[in-house]
Amino acid sequence: MKFIVKLFPEITIKSKPVRKRFIQRLQSNLQVTLKRIDNDIKVRGLWDRVEVELPSADRALRARAVELMCCTPGIQHILEVDQYPLGTFEEVFQITREVYAGQVKGKTFVVRIKRGGRHEFKSTDLERYIGGGLLEHCETRGVDLHNPEVTVKLEIRDQQLFLISHQHKGLGGYPLGTQEDVISLISGGFDSVVASYMTMRRGSKTHFLFFNLGGRAHEIGVKQIALYLWHRYGSAARVKFISVPFDEVVGEILQNVHHTHMGVILKRMMMRAAEKVADRMKLPAFVTGESIAQVSSQTLINLQVIDSVTSKLIVRPLVTMDKQDIIDITKEIGAYDFAKNIPEYCGVISDRPTTNAKLERIEEEEANFDFDVLAQALENTQVISIDKIVEDINIHATIEALTRVGENQMIIDIRHSREQERKPLNMPKAEVLTIPFFDLETKFQELDQTKEYLLYCDKGVMSQMHAQNLQDKGFCNVKVYRPEV
Template sequence: MIIVRYSEIGLKGSHARRMMENRLRGNIIQGLLRAGENATFRWERGRLFLDGYSNPETVMEVLSRTMGVKSLSEVTEMVFSSPSEIVIRATELYAGSLRGKKFAVRTRRAGGQNFTSINLNLLVGDALFPYSAGVDLEHPDLEVNIELRDNRAYFFNSSRPGPGGLPIGSEGKLVALVSGGIDSPVAAWMAMKRGSPLEFVFVSLAHPVDTVDFLSAMKRLVARWGHGYDPVIHIMDGSSIVAELAGRDDYSAPSVTFKRILYSVAARIAVSTGAYGIVTGESLGQVSSQTPENLMVINRGTDIPVYRPLAGMDKDEITDLARRIGTFPESSKGEFCSLFSRNSIMGVTVQQVDHDMAMFPFVDKLIASDTTINGSEIDHYTMGIPDIDLRGKDIELDPVVVDLRGHDKFDEWHYPGSVHARIGDVKELIDRFGKGRTFVFYCQKGLQSAYAASEARKMGAVAYYMDTEGLKKTLRSRKPDPS
């Protein structure tokens, strides 16, 4: 038998509590079915008891990733009529495990027993002491936990934490802007933990490279933590947006404008799907587009609430949580803002962004490219993405090597013979050198170069992308480190 505990649900009024308990039970059932398991359920004042399953480890894994579950334990159950019966059963269960170990006994009660938790701790402790190396209440080698509920006792020696929060579906739906990076999947997870089912919006800037990374992050998030619902995922082609913002010099604040575009798209989807707000992954001050001043400008023109679960967290805290919940990306290709602006702009005005937004039908372009799938269709959709290897692994056949970094980085170090260019210069480069040449684009982390390689492929050229460190490794494999 497994006992499941929850906390916040028990604080709700009777009507809300029953609704959330039913939602939690339904989500657990769906999670178990996905894992090929089933169980019987019994509710009892703030506890859910599961029995009748075949593999306890599988069931506990599902429960530990179900929103609303505070903790869980595999337990041994007994019916008792006196404390002495509990003492006898505790001795049967734990005496053989205590040789050479120090222990502690901890009892919790709910119901009308005629003895106290302290009384039972002393009785069980006295019975187990001869089999042990002594008692240690601070750091025991073995902890004997006994939970009493009326005339039933439940024995366990460990608890596994769950995420806590509220069951998914117990709060209103939100729209989450998510990439394949570190921050936004964590923000989405935190909104899911508060009980909100999400629709996800992703704008691809370097298809298929960033789309595959995004879908990988989505699969981990949904499969591990989305028990109880099958989210809708919106995938949009943002290549025309990049070409417009990065290919012209008359945009005042392209990186901040791009964030406004994303908000506007998410707001339109939220209104059309009956969602109550937008979830984003900003952390105050982490990058220039996330200062309070610029966030205020980004918010203008969006009439729907914007939720930022990560606002007060620093990068280390976000990264640690991403690793813990399993959404940390295998590789990082950098942030979108590097596509549009090499210099930070701290004090963008509303007028500047309004001016930029009026220059091109950004939102309409993205909405027109919207492809929707369900979370359960991620594998099928991913299999349909052409398996085009854009990742450069070496420099061969005298390619045109293109450095997309800023002038300062280029002057500090660049690949010998490389051409310095902006991300909006891809067509000009192909016209200049010809489609018969192989192009290798590189940037600091890979996002800009992945976009450039993808666009060059669309124009009929053979193109690959690399990051700076990968390129330096290529050189080091041939000769001493050039740096």
């Protein structure tokens, strides 16, 4: 089973050495991720494409490989290809008919052939032959050269015939690692999640920097979402998750800064800290999810005052985007339910925040701020490799995790319904409720509170976060269920 991976068109207009480097990177990214699903998958980078060959035609393997390639930056589309030795026109037609008969029935169609190498026929001759055959044998609605419902695609390279049976849309963008690394300031909300995704898609290894304003449950939630993004779109390269405890910085701001300036000053503190982190990692830029006027503090004047605190480049991929478009992207990339579920944790909720920050005034306010508090927060920064997040959360878990279900206990499977269908939790002896994590908080209150509930998810990360969250809200009858593996 073979795939032809077509490059994102912007790669093909690069100079020769740059294009070569990008193709090599795409090849190695695909190698890293595809080998995880089957060690015998072969990936070959060529001048105008990357070829991927699976060791078998197993359907599950094929589906996983397609899903993985569809989430890999740098790919325009993925062609699923069957390969045959090039025979006579009649043989080529018979093969084409076998693959396409069902697809062209009742539809208008066109045959398109791409040919490379020397042959004694023209592509148009073969297109006509096959088109005539399909017309005669397949109950089509006829040929339409301009707006066909189905395009029958063949490629001939030397003495090989490639028949494209399916086409999948790729992610576009540049192969991960072809652009400089960046650090994304991630709060777990819609905006920073989409901003992080956009820099990954554009080819930058994207590290995550989180300022913890809201305690352990917030941190687990943000780790979960960062892990999701990395796993799905960026796992060809390892990145860091950096967490800075910012509660005392917020406390210092609350005590010593006038309320109208708190928001801007908090962001300036974040930028100062981000600069130090970026310096340590020798990186030139960080990323935020701000967009003009989305909230009253995100005016151009305020953003300029925020920027002036650092010499690093602040990349704002969403700067002119509408909120609804941003939310739509989270749905497309599968991050909507995660982001929606992250509560607003910002402790610095300004009453009538300034929309017109003056640098002088901000600096006056900041003169009252004890910068040792910021230095201490930076001292306490934690850096972990993103692939160690699950381990880390489990090591530091504060909620008791049980391996068995006892009397008066019920399991709540909090996974997304997609996951529940894919891998049902089969426990005939226990009572299992299914409440996806995004409905949990509201539905939990309606449950019989004389019982104890054990939350279950795939890796034990979501269940820790939500159990913690419910306990913080005063529900003591909640624990985690983690079966032994």
